[in-house]
Amino acid sequence: MKKFATLFGAALMAGSALCAAQAYAADDLTITSWGGAYQESQRKAFFEPFIAAGNKVTEAEYNGEIAKIRAMVEAKAVTWDVVDVDTQTALAGCAEGTFETIDWGKLGLDKSKFIGGDVTDCAVPNILYSTVAAYDTTKTKDPANLFEALFDTTKFPGKRALQKSPFVNLEWALMADGVAPEDVYKVLGTDEGVERAFKKLDTIKKDVVWWESGAQGPQLLADGQVVFATSWNGRFYNAIKTDKKPFKIIWDRQAPDWDWWAIPKGTPKLDGAYRFITFASQPQLMADQTKYISYGPANKDAAPLIDPAILPDLPSAPDNLKTVFYPDPQFWGDKGDELRERFNAWLAQ
Structure with missing residues (x-):
């Protein structure tokens, strides 16, 4: 000028x-x-x-x-x-x-x-980023894997905090029920597969606290209301690094997006x-x-x-990718509305 x-x-x-x-x-x-x-x-x-x-x-x-x-x-x-x-x-x-x-x-x-x-x-x-689970190391011992943490209520009694959404929860439920990761969407694409996933979630339904914002999972864990919580890895990172919480992330079967x-x-x-x-x-x-x-x-x-x-x-660190599970965005783009409707009906039962 x-x-x-x-x-x-x-x-x-x-x-x-x-x-x-x-x-x-x-x-x-x-x-x-x-x-x-x-x-x-x-x-x-x-x-x-x-x-x-x-x-x-x-x-x-x-x-x-x-x-x-x-x-x-x-x-x-x-x-x-x-x-x-x-x-x-x-x-x-x-x-x-x-x-x-x-x-x-x-x-x-x-x-x-x-x-x-x-x-x-x-x-x-x-x-x-990635959806992961975490726990308080001063209150809970190391689980063998993600599915033991979320679904073995005998070994780890107490509440679990899960996102109020079918996304990732249905995939994890099927893998916990024995479906190979590479077959998850083939199974979840059928009525029988959807029923199988919800049947597995039924086994922990009474032990779940459902969260709707990413900050709630770490907060429920910090308050001692749950023994395991899921959220996005950055939320747990912030709790660990900034708030000095004694949390540990379970990278097993992390679900990046x-x-x-x-x-x-x-x-x-x-x-x-x-x-x-x-x-x-x-x-x-x-x-x-x-x-x-x-x-x-x-x-x-x-x-x-x-x-x-x-x-x-970071989710992309080699050690954190050993058992990574990549959600299929196209599947959720096609089936998301239908599965969310089914999920909400299941919650209301």
């Missing part, structure tokens, strides 16, 4: 400043995520540096409900410019036209560098949304996020930049 003023005079400089201010205001992005320790990690790694680079960000939180995003898009009143979504939401939103199709050329990013980059056309992967940056279709700030995603996908910034929460960066180029001391706490 100084060069502009020198060439064309102070009067034009004032007009230019007004235009710049208007453009700046137009790029006041509203970025929506999941709150808690996870959004705090995004704030430190991405939002604050993005603001320092001359941008403006308004944060919002939600519980992952696609219905709210869909309603904005259908009403042509989009107020969220970038949203952090899970894989099921990314796939569903892409199929129904709720999210913009991502132009990787416009991002200036190499899709092949991103773990999961080819899963959907409508979102950019940012982290790999991605979170993604998606752009609601029709945002008036599309260019700004692209600019933010490009910024937040820089390898160094993605590596920086691991300082605040133990989720693995989706950009492969970030891996060499991660502090070696942090690596053992």
